[in-house]
Amino acid sequence: MTRYRFFTATSLDGFLADEHDSLDWLLSQPTGQESILPYDDFIAEVGAIVTGRTTYDWVLEHVAEDDPGNGSPWAYEQPTFLFTHRDATRAAPHVTAVSGVPAEHRAAIEAAADGKDAWIVGGGDLAAEFARAGMLDEVHVSIAPVTLGTGKPLMGGRFDLELRELGRSGAFLEARYEVVGERR
Numbered sequence: 001m002t003r004y005r006f007f008t009a010t011s012l013d014g015f016l017a018d019e020h021d022s023l024d025w026l027l028s029q030p031t032g033q034e035s036i037l038p039y040d041d042f043i044a045e046v047g048a049i050v051t052g053r054t055t056y057d058w059v060l061e062h063v064a065e066d067d068p069g070n071g072s073p074w075a076y077e078q079p080t081f082l083f084t085h086r087d088a089t090r091a092a093p094h095v096t097a098v099s100g101v102p103a104e105h106r107a108a109i110e111a112a113a114d115g116k117d118a119w120i121v122g123g124g125d126l127a128a129e130f131a132r133a134g135m136l137d138e139v140h141v142s143i144a145p146v147t148l149g150t151g152k153p154l155m156g157g158r159f160d161l162e163l164r165e166l167g168r169s170g171a172f173l174e175a176r177y178e179v180v181g182e183r184r
């Protein structure tokens with residue numbers, strides 16, 4: 001069964017990026033050898049990817065074109081659902097532009113995932129849309145020792161989560177939560 005997993009990094013005060021979509025504050029942190037969920041183990045379980053438009057554009061701009069991804073500018077080889085109201089820039093054949101509520105795309109995402117997990121890459125409002133639709137099982141955050149004051153929120157909404165696992169990797173505090181549901 002496909003699990004929907006939001007695997008991301010955040011500032012201590014809950015931002016995915018600063019107000020200019022910069023990740024300098026994140027990429028400058030020392031990473032560790034140990035992790036409760038190493039990226040390679042995580043990505044091996046991912047069969048489909050979900051991303052919002054700003055995140056997609058950031059990856060196109062910042063991740064080298066010769067990174068894995070079927071020779072495409074998109075850095076991931078898994079079938080990808082790009083939530084946007086506009087045409088996809090430099091879209092690879094395995095990137096599908098979609099819009100609307102997540103539930104409309106559930107069957108397609110799960111068919112693409114083919115029994116593996118769906119990675120909600122971001123942003124935080126899109127992750128919240130998935131959570132509201134009952135399509136978010138897990139939030140895995142690496143928390144950087146930085147506050148930003150303002151920026152793009154980790155998760156746009158009020159939700160209850162249960163802490164399942166915690167750890168440390170380099171400068172990061174790691175936490176894995178199960179999503180309980182929307183907080184009324």
Ligand SMILES: NC(=O)c1ccc[n+]([C@@H]2O[C@H](COP(=O)([O-])OP(=O)(O)OC[C@H]3O[C@@H](n4cnc5c(N)ncnc54)[C@H](OP(=O)(O)O)[C@@H]3O)[C@@H](O)[C@H]2O)c1
Nearest residue numbers: 009016017021052053054055058083084085099100122123
């Ligand atoms: N810290 C990390 O590890 C991490 C992880 C992920 C992302 N990030 C960063 O965090 C920032 C997130 O940016 P963001 O908050 O703007 O979120 P985003 O989800 O990446 O982009 C938001 C845009 O996606 C489109 N969209 C979202 N939901 C949609 C829907 N249901 N239907 C159609 N289109 C939809 C809309 O774009 P249009 O209407 O313009 O098409 C919307 O303005 C980026 O800078 C990204 O690089 C950081």
